[in-house]
Amino acid sequence: MAITGVAGSIGSRLAARLAARTGEVRVVGVDPQPLQSQLDAELRQGDLRTDDVAAMLRGVDVVAHLGSAFDPRRDGLDSASLDIEMVRRLLAAASAANVSGVVLMSSAMVYGAWPTNPVPLGEDALLRPNPGFSFAAHKAELERLAARWHGENPRVRLVVLRPVTAVAAGESSWAARILRAAVSVAAGDDNPPVQFLHLDDLAAAVESAVLGDLTGAYNVAPDGYVAAARMRRLSGTVPWLRVPPQVASWLARFRWRWRLAPTPPGVVPYTRFPWVVSNERLRAVGWAPRHSNEECYVDSHPAKPWAIRTSAVLQRRSLAVLVAVLAVGVGIAIGAMARARRGARSPAP
16 A cells, blocks of 8 residues: 655654554555655655656555645645645545556535534535635545546545544644634634544554444544533643634734735634534444544643642642642641640740
């Protein structure tokens, strides 16, 4: 099998997981960046936009497309067409190379964040990315392109994965960073539920898609969700400004235009309205998340000293406070008793 974007966070994890299946899977890693030998894969350096993609896929049975030309500094305005061309060339090469399966990485952001969204969203929900957020819009376009290609190549197994915000300790994705920056300005009284997925769980989902008989679209998410207010308490982050929604949108455009924050204005609805997804379909084929929303968020977001890290930490802090209060109380009591004894021993005037 082949992994495009093998040098990335997900690709390298997937390569390691497949390499652990000694002798079971032959892995070909494709990436435009210089590749590391420790990836345990047959490395083929090349650019899907310009090089001979069919040659990269020679002898490959299944390809997991994890590479992207997306550049968050421009909100995808210049990279969307590059990504679409990359996928178009990859799919054409997959047909020419008689590949039997293609796994395409999309995003749960394709559903859009809307006040009318059910919680959670299933894979049959409409794709309604919010206007002005080109990352989500171009992921939806990639899905439409792949669906048209699959209609012409029905013999090839096509799997589309739609993960929520993926993170890990020391590895915070651009989506996590911009969402964190965006919540510094709160719009109205909104407190939407949010989800955070561990990169290891995402790599495990890709592994299931590659090695199993999955077909169609699958959400990739942890179990349940956490309220945005709870998320802010976990990290000790509070909005430094709470304004009406219209003002929040204007501030986002202003901050983006002058590069005062890495937050494209189109992402504001994703901090106001729900886009929580269900993982039931993927769970039904044997995949299960090993990390909770709170674990992922706490591990990947540096917390302020006053943050509530976990319930266990909160309990320990409460116990420490109780012990301190008792110690002070005991000290006061002992002091009072000592003063009373001294008073009793003092001769009367």
